[in-house]
Amino acid sequence: MKFKQFVVAIAIFISLLGFPGDALAHSVLTNYHLQGEALEIEAVFSTGEAFYNADVVVHPPADSNLPETKGITDENGLFLFEPDYSVMGSWAVEIGEGSHWDKLMIPISDRIIDLNAISQVHYHSPQRHHHFGDQIIVAEIALCFGLFGHFMKNKIRF
Numbered sequence: 001m002k003f004k005q006f007v008v009a010i011a012i013f014i015s016l017l018g019f020p021g022d023a024l025a026h027s028v029l030t031n032y033h034l035q036g037e038a039l040e041i042e043a044v045f046s047t048g049e050a051f052y053n054a055d056v057v058v059h060p061p062a063d064s065n066l067p068e069t070k071g072i073t074d075e076n077g078l079f080l081f082e083p084d085y086s087v088m089g090s091w092a093v094e095i096g097e098g099s100h101w102d103k104l105m106i107p108i109s110d111r112i113i114d115l116n117a118i119s120q121v122h123y124h125s126p127q128r129h130h131h132f133g134d135q136i137i138v139a140e141i142a143l144c145f146g147l148f149g150h151f152m153k154n155k156i157r158f
Helices: 003-018 132-153
Strands: 028-035 038-045 055-059 069-072 078-081 089-097 100-109 119-121
Touching: 003 132, 028 089, 028 100, 038 089, 038 100, 078 089
Parallel strands: none
Antiparallel strands: 028 038, 038 078, 055 069, 055 089, 089 100, 100 119
8 A cells, every 4th residue: 555545545534533524513402491390301402303312310419318310301302300399409400421412400499490590501611521522533543643653663665
């Protein structure tokens, strides 16, 4: 294999795996409203499609001894959050995983959910969710250096 062909092959490999296309370019939008004493959370993609069967993790306030609760959204992207109103503090609800993720901080005080006090943890905030895509790019770069080192070590002529 000639050197130019090798460089082109590596460039094509990186471009195909390292940069997501338009099909992956959508985000999660989270809407919520009270339904009785529960909070109905709706997760949809920016395309309007429901985020069905999305993993949901409910974290109780840090000073409580309650375990986290896990669930999934239904076929319409809905999840019903029913907190224990005897436990005051900020509850966290994470929806999705990887790059399709959102997190709501829901304060409970005086046995009510104050819709105006609910906040969203944004993708680029310091509490950012870990993303697998970042690790793939690092692995691709390491693979390229490894292949280059292997070819140089064995003195393969291009």
